[in-house]
Amino acid sequence: MTRTIMTVDDSPSMRALLQHALAGEGYRVASAEDGVDALERIDAASPDLVITDINMPRMDGFELIEAVRGHxxxxxxxxxxxxxxxxxxxKQRAxxxxxxxxxxxxxxxxKLSAAIRRVLV
Amino acid sequence: MRVAITQVDGVPRRGNRRADGLRHIGVIQGERGVSGEDDVMFTTILGSCVAACLFDPDAQVGGINHFLLAEPQPGQRVDTATAHRYGVHAMELLINDMLRLGARRDRLRAHLYGGANILAGMRSIGSDNGAFATRFLAQEHIPLILSDLGGRSARRVDFRPALGRSRARLVVDAVVAASPSPRPATPAVVSGELDLF
Known part of the structure; x- marks a missing residue:
């Protein structure tokens, strides 16, 4: 079964880099450009894992984590x-x-791929 | 809103006021400087390295970096003490510092300098650096207003971040370090490792 990873980063370069790396490992990738965008897309994306940046406009990574945990x-x-x-x-705040x-x-x-395998259940 | 702060690598920096009334602050290899102050001028000397001068004309905040190489080689160990040498990381650090000072990513403008191929016979590190920076800005939709890349000579670049004004002069006799300049010690956190909570 193909697992889905949602990546959240305001940098198009970083989103492209992650898309390339994760798709190459066989994951389906859903990208979002900040926390607001991620929350709008999360139901449709149905991710098995979220990878998020911290410094982003509109909603940063800390706020996104709190919002997802409240969902x-x-x-x-x-x-x-x-x-x-x-x-x-x-780190402690996160x-x-x-x-x-x-x-x-x-x-x-x-290393990213190894980290993903550790946390994907 | 503009923040009247000047930092180099996240640390406040005053600089030296010169006869021109400006506070001159040098930026060496691997460093980045950001400022929202009118009287600040960042200066750097480039060989094959590239400096990106970014600014937000509305927020009147700008910043400059100075990176040595475009991207790490596959499998190369990189930590937070060395990652600043690479363009992909240097650009992100610079943009993040500027956002903290009130800039907005969608208003950023860019000038690029450097990327000379000074030493004959060496692989074209300068060209690679220039190509990386140009490609990065295109991907990030950051307009490139001024590009002075390539050639075989070193450049001295002056950048007034709050005004978004830059200039470069070719420097024939500059000693441009082939290896990273001494840099204040930073904590070496190995990047890429999972810190599981």
């Missing part, structure tokens, strides 16, 4: 943060919001 259908979906940020404060894990950019496609 009755998606409150158990794994959420990985993929961000240039690496401070403990921000953990409290309900994130599953954190990966610091830039990402290595092989």
């Amino acid at each position: 009755s259908r998606w409150n158990n979906v794994p959420i990985l943060v993929l961000s240039t940020e690496f401070s403990d404060d921000k 953990r409290r919001a309900g994130a599953t894990g954190w990966i610091v950019k830039p990402f290595d496609p092989v």
Whole structure:
């Protein structure tokens, strides 16, 4: 069964990079450009995993994680943060919001793939 | 709203006020500077490296980076202490810093400088860097207003971030480091590893 990963990033370059890396691993990819866009698309995308950036316009990654965790259908979906940020404060904030894990950019496609396999249930 | 802050790699920086009344702040390889202050001028010297000067004319916020290579080679280990050398990461860091100062991604404009192929016989690192930066801006829908890339000479670039004004001069005798310049120590967080909560 093909698993679906929703990627959320305001950078078209990063979305394209993730699309290429994840599609190459056999995943179906649904892309969103920020938290608002992700929440609008999440029901249609029906993701098995969400990978989100933190710094985005309209709704950032922290707010998105909280919103997804408050959603009755998606409150158990794994959420990985993929961000240039690496401070403990921000990681702890994401953990409290309900994130599953954190990966610091830039990402290595092989390591990203391994991380996805660890969190996909 | 513009924020009257000047930072280099996220750290406040005053710079040295010169006779022209401007505070001059040098940006070396791997660094990025952002500012919303009228009297700030960032300066950098480029060989094969590329500097992207981005600015938001409405917010009057701008920033410059100085990256060494376009992208990491496949399988190459990269951490947060070395990732700034690569364009793909340097561009994202620069844009994120500018957004924090009030810029908006959809209003950004760009000038590009550098990407010279100075050393004969070496692979065209300069051309690769210039091509990467041009491609990145196109993908991000950031208009490229001014492009001064390529050639065989080093450039000195001055950029006034709040005004979005830049200029470059060819520098014949500049010593352009072939390896990364000394840089203040930053915590080396290995990128790409999963930190599971």
